[in-house]
Amino acid sequence: MTDVSRPISINHPPIIECGAGVASKVAEWANAKDADAVLVVADAFNADRVGLLGFGSGTKVEVFGDVVPEPDIANLEKLLALAGDLRPDLVVGFGGGSAMDLAKLAAVLGDGNQTLEEVVGAHLVKGRRPLLAQVPTTAGTGSEGGTRSLVTDTENARKMAVESLYMLADLVALDPQLTVSLPPAISAATGVDALAHCVESYTNVKAHPAIDIYATEGIRLIGRYLTRAVQNGEDMEARTALALASMYGGFCLGPVNTAAGHAIAYPLGTRHHLPHGHANAIIFPHVLAFNAEVAPERTALVLDALGTTAFRFCENLGIEMRMSQLGIPESDLEAMADEAFAIKRLLDNNPREVSREDILTIYKTAY
Amino acid sequence: MTDVSRPISINHPPIIECGAGVASKVAEWANAKDADAVLVVADAFNADRVGLLGFGSGTKVEVFGDVVPEPDIANLEKLLALAGDLRPDLVVGFGGGSAMDLAKLAAVLGDGNQTLEEVVGAHLVKGRRPLLAQVPTTAGTGSEGGTRSLVTDTENARKMAVESLYMLADLVALDPQLTVSLPPAISAATGVDALAHCVESYTNVKAHPAIDIYATEGIRLIGRYLTRAVQNGEDMEARTALALASMYGGFCLGPVNTAAGHAIAYPLGTRHHLPHGHANAIIFPHVLAFNAEVAPERTALVLDALGTTAFRFCENLGIEMRMSQLGIPESDLEAMADEAFAIKRLLDNNPREVSREDILTIYKTAY
Numbered sequence: 001m002t003d004v005s006r007p008i009s010i011n012h013p014p015i016i017e018c019g020a021g022v023a024s025k026v027a028e029w030a031n032a033k034d035a036d037a038v039l040v041v042a043d044a045f046n047a048d049r050v051g052l053l054g055f056g057s058g059t060k061v062e063v064f065g066d067v068v069p070e071p072d073i074a075n076l077e078k079l080l081a082l083a084g085d086l087r088p089d090l091v092v093g094f095g096g097g098s099a100m101d102l103a104k105l106a107a108v109l110g111d112g113n114q115t116l117e118e119v120v121g122a123h124l125v126k127g128r129r130p131l132l133a134q135v136p137t138t139a140g141t142g143s144e145g146g147t148r149s150l151v152t153d154t155e156n157a158r159k160m161a162v163e164s165l166y167m168l169a170d171l172v173a174l175d176p177q178l179t180v181s182l183p184p185a186i187s188a189a190t191g192v193d194a195l196a197h198c199v200e201s202y203t204n205v206k207a208h209p210a211i212d213i214y215a216t217e218g219i220r221l222i223g224r225y226l227t228r229a230v231q232n233g234e235d236m237e238a239r240t241a242l243a244l245a246s247m248y249g250g251f252c253l254g255p256v257n258t259a260a261g262h263a264i265a266y267p268l269g270t271r272h273h274l275p276h277g278h279a280n281a282i283i284f285p286h287v288l289a290f291n292a293e294v295a296p297e298r299t300a301l302v303l304d305a306l307g308t309t310a311f312r313f314c315e316n317l318g319i320e321m322r323m324s325q326l327g328i329p330e331s332d333l334e335a336m337a338d339e340a341f342a343i344k345r346l347l348d349n350n351p352r353e354v355s356r357e358d359i360l361t362i363y364k365t366a367y
Numbered sequence: 368m369t370d371v372s373r374p375i376s377i378n379h380p381p382i383i384e385c386g387a388g389v390a391s392k393v394a395e396w397a398n399a400k401d402a403d404a405v406l407v408v409a410d411a412f413n414a415d416r417v418g419l420l421g422f423g424s425g426t427k428v429e430v431f432g433d434v435v436p437e438p439d440i441a442n443l444e445k446l447l448a449l450a451g452d453l454r455p456d457l458v459v460g461f462g463g464g465s466a467m468d469l470a471k472l473a474a475v476l477g478d479g480n481q482t483l484e485e486v487v488g489a490h491l492v493k494g495r496r497p498l499l500a501q502v503p504t505t506a507g508t509g510s511e512g513g514t515r516s517l518v519t520d521t522e523n524a525r526k527m528a529v530e531s532l533y534m535l536a537d538l539v540a541l542d543p544q545l546t547v548s549l550p551p552a553i554s555a556a557t558g559v560d561a562l563a564h565c566v567e568s569y570t571n572v573k574a575h576p577a578i579d580i581y582a583t584e585g586i587r588l589i590g591r592y593l594t595r596a597v598q599n600g601e602d603m604e605a606r607t608a609l610a611l612a613s614m615y616g617g618f619c620l621g622p623v624n625t626a627a628g629h630a631i632a633y634p635l636g637t638r639h640h641l642p643h644g645h646a647n648a649i650i651f652p653h654v655l656a657f658n659a660e661v662a663p664e665r666t667a668l669v670l671d672a673l674g675t676t677a678f679r680f681c682e683n684l685g686i687e688m689r690m691s692q693l694g695i696p697e698s699d700l701e702a703m704a705d706e707a708f709a710i711k712r713l714l715d716n717n718p719r720e721v722s723r724e725d726i727l728t729i730y731k732t733a734y
Contacts, residue, residue: 004588005543005607007386012379014535018577019374168381176372209588210385210611217580221371240372244577 004209008255011147013134013169018244020236023175024054026092026133035089035131036060039110041079041103042094043067046137052178053092053135062086064106067099072152073160076105076116083110090131093169096190097141100134101149104167107132116151116160125164134169137178139242140190140277142197142250144172157270163254174247176239184230188317189277191226191242194218196265196280197249199288199302199310200258203295204349211256216301218248223305223313230317260354261287263346264362267336272328281319285310286362287350294352323367333363371576375622378514380501380536385611387603390542391421393459393500402456402498403427406477408446408470409461410434413504419545420459420502429453431473434466439519440527443472443483450477457498460536463557464508467501468516471534474499483518483527492531501536504545506609507557507644509564509617511539524637530621541614543606551597555684556644558593558609561585563632563647564616566655566669566677567625570662571716578623583668585615590672590680597684627721628654630713631729634703639695648686652677653729654717661719690734700730 017025030038037060040050047065055061064079083091083106091110093103108128109116119125134144143149149162179187198218201211222245225238232238261284268279288310292299306313315321324330341347341356384392397405407417407430414432422428431446450458450473458477460470475495476483486492501511510516516529546554565585568578589612592605599605628651635646655677659666673680682688691697704727708714714721 003604004611005387005604007384007389010383010385011381012383014378014381015532016377016379017374018377020372022374165382209584209608213580213584217576221576237370237372241576244371 002207002209002212006208008208008210010210011165011168011254012251013145013172015171016174016247017171018174018240020177020240021175022173023052023135023178026135026171026173027054027056027059029133029171030055030059030090030131033090033131037086037088038062038090038092039064039083039086039088039106040092040094041067041099041106043096043099046095046099050094053094062088067095067102069098070152071098071102072154073116076102076151079106080109084112087111088130090133093134093144094137096136096138097143100136100141100143101151103132103134104149105151105162108164108166116162119162119164120160122163123165125162125166128166132167132169133171133173135173135175135178136243136246138182138186138190139179139239139246140193142194142246142248142253144169145247145250146253148253172247174240174243176236176243179239179243180234182233184233184318187233188226188230188319189275189281191222191229192281192314192317192319193277194242194246194249195222195226196261196284197252197258198222198245199284200261201252201256202302203288203291203298203351204256204259205351206256206349208256211252214248214251218245218252219302220305221245223307227317257349258346260347260350263343264340264359266343267339268323268328271332271336271339272326274326278319281314282321282323282366283362285314286365290358290362291350291352321366323363330367333360333367336363369574369576369579373575375575375577377577378532378535378621379618380512380539382538383541383614384538385541385607387544387607388542389540390419390502390545393502393538393540394421394423394426396500396538397422397426397457397498400457400498404453404455405429405457405459406431406450406453406455406473407459407461408434408466408473410463410466413462413466417461420461429455434462434469436465437519438465438469439521440483443469443518446473447476451479454478455497457500460501460511461504463503463505464510467503467508467510468518470499470501471516472518472529475531475533483529486529486531487527489530490532492529492533495533499534499536500538500540502540502542502545503610503613505549505553505557506546506606506613507560509561509613509615509620511536512614512617513620515620539614541607541610543603543610546606546610547601549600551600551685554600555593555597555686556642556648558589558596559648559681559684559686560644561609561613561616562589562593563628563651564619564625565589565612566651567628568619568623569669570655570658570665570718571623571626572718573623573716575623578619581615581618585612585619586669587672588612590674594684624716625713627714627717630710631707631726633710634706635690635695638699638703638706639693641693645686648681649688649690649733650729652681653732657725657729658717658719688733690730697734700727700734703730
């Protein structure tokens with residue numbers, strides 16, 4: 001699990017600006033790169049504060065402000081139509097994971113040379129013309145640090161995943177001022193999502209020392225700062241630390257990825273529409289406990305960083321940790337276990353083998 | 368010294384390949400990027416093994432194999448003449464810090480749009496056309512991870528420093544097989560150079576948590592693996608760990624940089640031609656001890672990672688730690704102290720104020 005000689009590919013956005021107010025560096029950088037036409041991809045809330053990116057009147061800025069949570073193909077197609085008209089020199093993702101994921105696809109598909117269907121999978125994107133900048137306004141998905149994008153295929157009830165180095169941002173601006181307005185419940189759920197990325201990458205058969213440094217630092221930062229940010233949204237030190245932790249979680253996803261925690265949490269989202277962060281919060285503490293016997297030192301590091309069990313840590317953040325309280329019928333647990341057990345690509349990453357019965361036991365414990 | 372909210376710019380090469388044999392990924396990547404003309408910048412030893420980069424007969428590969436240690440303007444000009452003729456699609460630095468530093472300059476100056484004089488300083492380079500890959504064959508300078516290049520102006524006895532984001536590599540290949548042939552003394556001196564980068568960035572007024580993760584991991588890896596690599600050059604795990612540690616040291620140099628250790632070590636190189644790594648090894652342990660009272664926790668982390676004092680750690684690697692044994696006359700210490708005391712830009716980074724008398728005391732202790 002920790003052999004440094006195992007070959008690995010590590011990807012980072014080459015420029016990361018971090019600190020209060022750095023959102024305006026996007027325009028500075030765009031000017032230096034002669035980017036005259038800019039497409040900002042945002043949800044409605046962030047579309048109203050595009051001014052924070054600092055663009056002046058010399059730049060043509062078009063804002064797509066229609067990003068929806070868990071964006072579907074229709075949402076993407078509307079964006080691609082705009083990108084096709086504008087032919088931007090720069091695409092900026094400005095929002096949470098949904099906005100950033102769509103910005104990645106607008107950057108590589110906006111010119112119309114490839115379709116979504118053609119690039120679903122790994123390394124099928126052939127290139128990218130416009131520059132790509134990511135400005136996260138939540139601290140959770142880590143999309144700003146990674147090479148993946150998810151789009152929902154509503155018709156066939158599946159997620160379409162695209163992975164490509166061409167979707168790695170040229171510039172990431174981590175501006176803690178953008179997250180101060182997040183309500184405590186969102187701060188908590190998104191923060192635990194980032195925590196789950198780090199924990200599941202750290203307790204993972206594919207764990208690697210060159211990625212562990214991000215996983216462990218992310219865990220430590222979240223352990224130290226998430227409660228502070230939930231209690232006081234304007235705590236700039238905590239907000240900055242969480243922005244870094246979220247990106248570190250994103251660094252973990254490409255080369256290592258998550259494991260059983262995310263697999264077992266998925267049915268809570270797909271079948272019962274629980275937000276991704278909340279679903280992870282409910283499940284990953286039980287998976288961490290399940291894995292403890294095969295990864296005692298790593299589990300101890302996590303618990304030490306959180307100062308308590310992962311379950312209590314999440315509960316103390318105000319997260320409802322009982323599935324029974326969230327409208328999930330107990331009769332559905334069997335079907336959920338079937339669904340989770342089918343996600344082999346993540347279960348195979350788990351340091352301890354997970355049977356369908358194990359999954360059912362975890363659901364019952366979490367119920 | 369550890370305020371996460373202090374704004375910071377962090378740069379990483381976007382693609383890092385790490386592991387035995389990954390040198391050949393340079394050609395794979397170059398092909399995917401349609402790079403048909405390649406200029407490899409190497410010293411004579413590495414020029415003879417350019418085959419390891421994996422280029423096939425379909426690629427026009429020109430090798431500049433004349434890189435000298437501490438390259439001077441004449442060395443650079445010879446390289447630029449070749450680059451001007453070839454107009455490569457890709458420049459590859461293949462060697463130690465000297466080859467990688469020259470490759471950076473060939474990539475940004477090779478087209479002849481700017482001269483060296485015009486870009487000396489920070490952020491004066493206007494752009495770069497060819498791709499840039501770095502393949503280090505020592506583990507020490509960290510040049511592969513950074514944005515700086517040094518050229519010696521022999522005539523005026525000074526170092527010319529160029530810093531530019533355009534000199535950040537597009538791809539870094541950390542291949543431990545390239546360093547197995549390094550003799551123990553070189554492995555030791557270069558490893559301690561990387562250690563000094565990490566230690567001086569960690570005990571630095573500009574230290575930042577987002578850089579500390581590289582500094583501390585670099586220190587831990589060197590503490591754990593450098594002695595092994597010196598004792599058995601073919602220890603692939605140790606060689607891989609040191610390649611990562613060296614790059615982490617490079618990550619520290621841009622946003623934080625070194626401090627008094629490097630400043631006080633410089634005169635050993637400029638006046639007495641001691642190799643850079645050896646000079647740092649002699650000095651930084653004394654600076655670490657000098658700083659201990661103002662940075663006790665950070666000093667403790669370093670000593671814990673090394674398992675002993677920094678002085679003993681270097682001595683155990685077989686490094687001659689007494690200046691008196693290296694042909695440096697005691698009568699020169701005063702003039703050396705004057706010279707080191709003038710390097711304000713690094714002394715100002717030191718967590719404890721350093722007087723000229725302090726420097727002289729350190730020289731006398733190290734003598």
